[in-house]
Amino acid sequence: MKVEKQQPIGVFDSGIGGLTVAHAIKKLLPNESMIYFGDTAHLPYGEKSEAAIQAYSVRIADVLVKKGCKVIVIACNSASSAAYDLLKEYVRKDIHIINVIDPMVSLVLDKFPGAQVGLIGTKRTVQSGVYHQKIEEAGKGTTVHSLAAPLLVPMIEEGFFNNQISHEIIAQYLSDPSLQNIEALILGCTHYPLIKKEIGDYYKGRLAILDSSEVVAQALQRHLQQEGLLNDTGADPYYHFLVSDYTESFEASARLFFRETVHLDRHALWE
Numbered sequence: 001m002k003v004e005k006q007q008p009i010g011v012f013d014s015g016i017g018g019l020t021v022a023h024a025i026k027k028l029l030p031n032e033s034m035i036y037f038g039d040t041a042h043l044p045y046g047e048k049s050e051a052a053i054q055a056y057s058v059r060i061a062d063v064l065v066k067k068g069c070k071v072i073v074i075a076c077n078s079a080s081s082a083a084y085d086l087l088k089e090y091v092r093k094d095i096h097i098i099n100v101i102d103p104m105v106s107l108v109l110d111k112f113p114g115a116q117v118g119l120i121g122t123k124r125t126v127q128s129g130v131y132h133q134k135i136e137e138a139g140k141g142t143t144v145h146s147l148a149a150p151l152l153v154p155m156i157e158e159g160f161f162n163n164q165i166s167h168e169i170i171a172q173y174l175s176d177p178s179l180q181n182i183e184a185l186i187l188g189c190t191h192y193p194l195i196k197k198e199i200g201d202y203y204k205g206r207l208a209i210l211d212s213s214e215v216v217a218q219a220l221q222r223h224l225q226q227e228g229l230l231n232d233t234g235a236d237p238y239y240h241f242l243v244s245d246y247t248e249s250f251e252a253s254a255r256l257f258f259r260e261t262v263h264l265d266r267h268a269l270w271e
Contacts, residue, residue: 003070003095006233008033008240009220010069010095012060015043016157016250017191018075019257021100024217025073026239026258029224033237035067038254041245041269044153045078046122046189053124057083058090059269063242065095070229073220074099077121077188077212081128096223100212103219104186105134107210111184114141118179120149121188131186145182149173149189156191157253166198174202184208194257242267 009029011022015038022036037060039045045053057079064072072095074080074087080099087097108117119131126148135142151169160166179185184207187193193213200209224230231237239262243250246266254262 003227003229005070005229005231006033006235007068007070008035008238010035010037010061010064010067010072011075012037012039012057012064012072012079013074013076013190014039014045014056014079016253016257017153017189019254019262020190020193020213021073021075021216022239023258024213025220028217028221029230031231031237032224033231033235033239035064035069035240036242037063037267038241038243038250038264039269040243040247040250043157044122045076045082046124046150046153048078048124050082053079053082054086056269057087061087061090063267063269065091067240069095071096071098071220071223073097073216075190075213075216077101077190078124081125081130096227098216098220098223100190100216101130101134103215104210104212105131105138106219107215108135108142108184108186109138109140111208112142115183116143116145116181118182118185119144119146119188120152120173120179120185120192121146122153123148123150125188131188144186145178146188147173147176147178152195153189153191156194159253159256161195162198166195170195170198171202174199182207184210186210187212241265244269 084099
């Protein structure tokens, strides 16, 4: 299947969090069209089994392929760890798949060799051990200290950030002994860029906060450049947002995450 420059970029997540990645892509690549799929009927993925996440991911990939996407970005750490290899096999060589983990691993290995690096994420991401495996097995002496932070996603989804409640929850997690003496902190969930400033305020500039949304957008840009797929056709870009279940509160939250008006269309994975 021949891929054309003007085809859209496909992005998916279990819900709202991946919109931070979509926004970073839009900012870096303003000429690119985008189709975003939020699997709101099954969020959060961080509490789901690997088999369930794989089933959802294949269904979503099928939707994005049929809508003509030229590349698919898995904008979710849980889906990246559970379903990336399966999706690569599913789409074969037709469409390139980018996950949120590998670009971050490359950044850490390049910028922090031999360092003590922290990671906060969902239970699924932390339990998978994927960051430990990829970073520590690279042999550059970098050590990863992980902490599951299950309250952060529902806190953010409910709009509790930049207030006293979020300050206390964030401080409770970041003060954990496992995260002491680190030189950088990986935000291992695409929701977390919304609390990046609060996390930075906690550390008072003492360490680097590594935001996966920016890193993934840059990895996508490199891929499109290498393959000659940057959209330079002059056509106006469009943005289409799909959800597997619709609520007005989710649409309001989506506007906040994407930082502009978002209109959501319902597209059930199973009818």
